Amino acid sequence: xxxxxxxxxxxxxxxxxxxxxxxxxxxxxxxxxxxxxxxxxxxxxxxxxxxxxxxxxxxxxxxxxxxxxxxxxxxxxxxxxxxxxxxxxxxxxxxxxxxxxxxxxxxxxxxxxxxxxxxxxxxxxxxxxxxxxxxxxxxxxxxxxxxxxxxxxxxxxxxxxxxxxxxxxxxxxxxxxxxxxxxxxxxxxxxxxxxxxxxxxxxxxxxxxxxxxxxxxxxxxxxxxxxxxxxxxxxxxxxxxxxxxxxxxxxxxxxxxxxxxxxxxxxxxxxxxxxxxxxxxxxxxxxxxxxxxxxxxxxxxxxxxxxxxxxxxxxxxxxxxxxxxx
Amino acid sequence: xxxxxxxxxxxxxxxxxxxxxxxxxxxxxxxxxxxxxxxxxxxxxxxxxxxxxxxxxxxxxxxxxxxxxxxxxxxxxxxxxxxxxxxxxxxxxxxxxxxxxxxxxxxxxxxxxxxxxxxxxxxxxxxxxxxxxxxxxxxxxxxxxxxxxxxxxxxxxxxxxxxxxxxxxxxxxxxxxxxxxxxxxxxxxxxxxxxxxxxxxxxxxxxxxxxxxxxxxxxxxxxxxxxxxxxxxxxxxxxxxxxxxxxxxxxxxxxxxxxxxxxxxxxxxxxxxxxxxxxxxxxxxxxxxxxxxxxxxxxxxxxxxxxxxxxxxxxxxxxxxxxxxxxxxxxxxxxxxxxxxxxxxxxxxxxxxxxxxxxxxxxxxxxxxxxxxxxxxxxxxxxxxxxxxxxxxxxxxxxxxxxxxxxxxxxxxxxxxxxxxxxxxxxxxxxxxxxxxxxxxxxxxxxxxxxxxxxxxxxxxxxxxxxxxxxxxx
Numbered sequence: 001x002x003x004x005x006x007x008x009x010x011x012x013x014x015x016x017x018x019x020x021x022x023x024x025x026x027x028x029x030x031x032x033x034x035x036x037x038x039x040x041x042x043x044x045x046x047x048x049x050x051x052x053x054x055x056x057x058x059x060x061x062x063x064x065x066x067x068x069x070x071x072x073x074x075x076x077x078x079x080x081x082x083x084x085x086x087x088x089x090x091x092x093x094x095x096x097x098x099x100x101x102x103x104x105x106x107x108x109x110x111x112x113x114x115x116x117x118x119x120x121x122x123x124x125x126x127x128x129x130x131x132x133x134x135x136x137x138x139x140x141x142x143x144x145x146x147x148x149x150x151x152x153x154x155x156x157x158x159x160x161x162x163x164x165x166x167x168x169x170x171x172x173x174x175x176x177x178x179x180x181x182x183x184x185x186x187x188x189x190x191x192x193x194x195x196x197x198x199x200x201x202x203x204x205x206x207x208x209x210x211x212x213x214x215x216x217x218x219x220x221x222x223x224x225x226x227x228x229x230x231x232x233x234x235x236x237x238x239x240x241x242x243x244x245x246x247x248x249x250x251x252x253x254x255x256x257x258x259x260x261x262x263x264x265x266x267x268x269x270x271x272x273x274x275x276x277x278x279x280x281x282x283x284x285x286x287x288x289x290x291x292x293x294x295x296x297x298x299x300x301x302x303x304x305x306x307x308x309x310x311x312x313x314x315x316x317x318x319x320x321x322x323x324x325x326x
Numbered sequence: 327x328x329x330x331x332x333x334x335x336x337x338x339x340x341x342x343x344x345x346x347x348x349x350x351x352x353x354x355x356x357x358x359x360x361x362x363x364x365x366x367x368x369x370x371x372x373x374x375x376x377x378x379x380x381x382x383x384x385x386x387x388x389x390x391x392x393x394x395x396x397x398x399x400x401x402x403x404x405x406x407x408x409x410x411x412x413x414x415x416x417x418x419x420x421x422x423x424x425x426x427x428x429x430x431x432x433x434x435x436x437x438x439x440x441x442x443x444x445x446x447x448x449x450x451x452x453x454x455x456x457x458x459x460x461x462x463x464x465x466x467x468x469x470x471x472x473x474x475x476x477x478x479x480x481x482x483x484x485x486x487x488x489x490x491x492x493x494x495x496x497x498x499x500x501x502x503x504x505x506x507x508x509x510x511x512x513x514x515x516x517x518x519x520x521x522x523x524x525x526x527x528x529x530x531x532x533x534x535x536x537x538x539x540x541x542x543x544x545x546x547x548x549x550x551x552x553x554x555x556x557x558x559x560x561x562x563x564x565x566x567x568x569x570x571x572x573x574x575x576x577x578x579x580x581x582x583x584x585x586x587x588x589x590x591x592x593x594x595x596x597x598x599x600x601x602x603x604x605x606x607x608x609x610x611x612x613x614x615x616x617x618x619x620x621x622x623x624x625x626x627x628x629x630x631x632x633x634x635x636x637x638x639x640x641x642x643x644x645x646x647x648x649x650x651x652x653x654x655x656x657x658x659x660x661x662x663x664x665x666x667x668x669x670x671x672x673x674x675x676x677x678x679x680x681x682x683x684x685x686x687x688x689x690x691x692x693x694x695x696x697x698x699x700x701x702x703x704x705x706x707x708x709x710x711x712x713x714x715x716x717x718x719x720x721x722x723x724x725x726x727x728x729x730x731x732x733x734x735x736x737x738x739x740x741x742x743x744x745x746x747x748x749x750x751x752x753x754x755x756x757x758x759x760x761x762x763x764x765x766x767x768x769x770x771x772x773x774x775x776x777x778x779x780x781x782x783x784x785x786x787x788x789x790x791x792x793x794x795x796x797x798x799x800x
Contacts, residue, residue: 216767216768220766263768265764265767265768267736269736269739306733309733309735310766
């Protein structure tokens with residue numbers, strides 16, 4: 001576990017040379033990578049979404065491809081296509097950009113649903129079938145998709161069923177004042193991404209991905225996960241709650257976060273910290289609540305403030321006995 | 327065995343009280359009966375220890391036991407004139423309880439003993455069998471002795487076997503306390519007091535044992551009379567002090583009863599029968615005809631006993647059924663019991679297997695699946711439980727300081743809250759919380775030195791909280 005923590009600190013430290021003042025978000029992206037999941041970065045242009053993906057790819061020595069999603073993008077532009085070679089008189093497969101280890105799907109909601117689903121199929125199945133030939137996706141494989149939360153004209157919003165396939169949704173947000181000054185200073189002569197070096201090998205990353213599976217999750221924490229997810233299904237302001245995939249996502253990300261903090265067991269604190277990025281995009285807020293401008297994040301925060309954490313019953317009894325004079 | 331001996335003597339004393347009007351140990355007058363009581367007490371203590379009841383059930387059990395003890399003492403000591411089957415004595419006891427001036431010493435002593443048992447029972451219910459359990463039994467014996475001294479009714483009814491029992495109880499319990507203390511020192515839970523103090527402890531124990539045996543063998547004639555006279559005088563004044571302390575409670579109860587009686591006489595005077603005669607008159611009326619027909623008395627007593635036993639069994643069965651109805655996974659984590667349903671069932675199965683094995687003539691090795699917890703006998707389990715108990719004490723301290731842990735708070739969040747209330751102890755609170763989460767969520771990974779460090783941290787927190795209290799009082 002100490003190795004995971006050290007290696008993770010190396011990676012996050014390296015990425016933070018480029019993405020300044022966003023430790024939490026960088027850690028979440030790394031958690032997503034360690035869990036073999038994919039992340040949806042939802043934010044306005046220019047806050048460093050592409051840089052985050054590039055820096056992450058460079059830090060672990062992975063191949064990186066960027067796909068700019070537009071309305072006229074075709075599925076074959078993403079997956080690749082077979083071209084007839086006149087010399088060999090055979091069809092040859094020309095892999096698309098999705099066959100990279102880290103893929104940045106920029107503004108994913110601008111492409112048509114057909115193209116979106118081509119990418120999402122690769123994400124879920126980790127394989128690609130073109131002309132009857134199946135190609136395995138590289139390992140590790142991480143898709144960082146971005147979408148702009150304010151410009152919806154001419155876009156095709158991702159359906160909830162497809163949103164559910166993203167392990168977490170990350171919001172970068174604007175940097176703080178001091179961080180923005182640091183960014184300007186850093187880029188006075190050259191961009192720091194150009195000098196970024198690899199700090200962890202791919203083999204190490206794969207070993208870390210295997211190691212986090214052995215992080216202990218105690219029964220009370222499992223129950224806490226399920227209780228939180230169930231609460232999203234029974235909340236009156238939520239039209240559709242989180243799926244079992246959400247529970248599984250919390251479970252896996254909890255393991256990864258615990259390992260990144262040097263623990264070999266998951267705490268309720270991990271679940272609390274990850275519930276918003278993992279669950280917020282998986283629930284649909286009811287129309288009535290939407291009219292009141294209630295967001296899924298606010299509802300989830302309310303749920304987390306209500307669901308009892310394992311261990312609270314003891315408090316009640318201990319409190320009574322304390323009042324009784326012991 | 328020491329614990330079993332203490333249980334046996336305590337049960338014998340209760341049985342002796344119950345068996346009156348014949349004084350002394352009528353029910354255990356034969357060696358075989360005494361052996362049966364000892365074995366029953368041994369099995370009872372083992373069963374209670376093995377059940378590892380969770381907090382709620384332990385609290386209820388202690389409440390039942392304390393209530394039962396107080397009722398038995400009341401019946402045998404104060405309302406001895408009534409037959410057991412005639413529950414008028416219970417109504418009379420409630421009526422008298424509302425009039426503290428009628429039985430000041432008995433009222434004060436019974437109420438204080440009940441409160442004391444309830445209070446100690448609460449603390450005991452959070453502990454595994456430990457030196458604390460032994461001390462509890464010792465203190466129960468002490469409370470029984472104080473009760474005997476305080477109540478003139480008890481004083482009059484004390485007989486030689488009863489006094490011998492109390493001496494025997496003290497001899498065995500003192501030996502048990504000394505042994506428990508030595509075990510705690512050997513285990514490292516208590517600091518080594520030094521050769522000098524250890525010698526004094528052993529010498530004092532031997533001295534009391536020897537004098538107790540001597541007194542018991544001398545027949546407790548003059549020596550016991552002098553002792554009781556002195557204790558009786560002290561007890562008299564102590565009883566008065568306790569009575570004065572409890573007077574407001576009694577006055578309040580008397581006021582309530584007065585209001586109820588007034589209301590009853592105002593609205594229900596015509597429908598009610600005539601009020602019952604005074605206590606002595608009722609005894610005179612009740613006893614002679616019943617004494618003639620002892621068969622009827624015995625039959626009614628057994629019927630009453632059977633009804634009570636059925637009621638207790640019914641309550642137990644209902645609680646067991648309720649606990650089975652709830653799935654383990656729904657309750658295990660939230661309830662945060664120190665045992666849990668799965669553990670309870672596993673232990674029940676193990677106990678049953680061992681019992682069957684003994685009946686078959688060989689010891690049966692029952693493999694109990696321990697998915698959640700390791701074997702209770704292991705050092706790992708003991709250390710983990712100790713850390714959790716210390717954390718529960720920390721919660722109690724926080725609650726007493728006005729910062730009870732909220733349901734959705736995680737241990738680390740609560741540590742921040744309570745560190746605000748006890749800023750000098752924030753490091754210790756952090757250490758205890760760290761160990762607790764490791765034990766609670768990290769599969770019992772705590773070793774001897776870490777447990778000792780947690781214990782010391784808790785002692786420091788206690789000292790600092792106490793000193794803060796003193797400063798704020800000053």
